[in-house]
Amino acid sequence: MGFLLAIEGADGAGKATASALVVEQLLAAGRSACVISFPRYTETVxxxxxxxxxxxxxxxxxxxxxxxxxxxxxxxxxxGVLMAALDAHEVVVFDRYIASNMAYQAAQVPADEAGAMMEWIAALETGAFALPAPNLSIYLDTPADIARGLILKKRKRSYTDDTFDAYEADTGLQDRVRANYAAMTQGRVLGEWLRVSTVKNGASRPPADIAAEIVAAL
Incomplete structure (x- = not known):
């Protein structure tokens, strides 16, 4: 079975770009790899x-x-798609995975209920739904102002014509999501984590450099 790498972060962190470039670099190095992005808006109920x-x-x-x-x-x-990919490839990169659900939904309940919400989601996904935990999760740490600018550059989404969807438009939610990701990274929730800063000296790092850091960690 392949290595499951989850790329995580708040909206605008650059997850899709990083995921694609990680796979590109792995393929260039002669490794078998693919990307699965969640949610699969047009393919599941x-x-x-x-x-x-x-x-x-x-x-x-x-x-x-x-x-x-x-x-x-x-x-x-x-x-089924997930498990087939893990059987067919050395590395399967997920653009968002279980931790994303935990970070976002725990950000929408009172602070004293956030821990219980995260535990409930982890039990649902890895227990009741028998989804495998990631071998490594990457937290793309991106400041809010830079992330918002990156959201503006996103291509048109299949589910909305608006510039920001309901989650992206809520800046308070995004701040709480970042705090939840930081806590999960420090607490090694769902397994091993690597924090990768997407900014250096106040400017966005080249996406290829970010991907190279992730590949080096593998």
Whole structure:
């Protein structure tokens, strides 16, 4: 079975770019690798519902636990694809994985409930839905102002025409998500973590350099 590498971070951290470049560098080094991005908005029921939620088109509000279940459902529906990729490749890179669900949903409950929410999500995804924990998770640490600028450069999403989706538009939520990721990194939640700063001397690092640091860690 292949090595499962999860690329994590708040919105605008550069996860998709880093994931693609990590695979590109691994392939150039003669290793077998691929990327799977979550949510899979157009390929699962959970992904479709998440797209509608983030676009603000669902007919009623979604509680943090309900949202967490939808994110987990998207991965549960994708488990066959996930396991086939791990069987076929030396390294499978996930652009967002279980920790993303934990960071975002714990950011939407009172602070004294955040720990219990994270534990509940981890048990749902790795227990009830039997999803494998990552071998290594990467936290792309990106300051909020730089991340917001990167969001503005994103290509059009399949689920919304808006510049920012519901999560991206909430700056307070994004700050709490960053704090949750930092705590998970320090506490080695779900296994081993590596923090990678995407900024040096106040400016964004070249994406290829960020990817090279991740590949070196492998």
């Amino acid at each position: 959970g992904g479709w519902a998440l797209g509608a939620m983030l676009a603000g088109t669902l007919p009623r509000p979604v509680s943090p636990k309900a949202a967490a279940t939808l994110y987990a459902l998207d991965r549960m529906e994708s488990r």
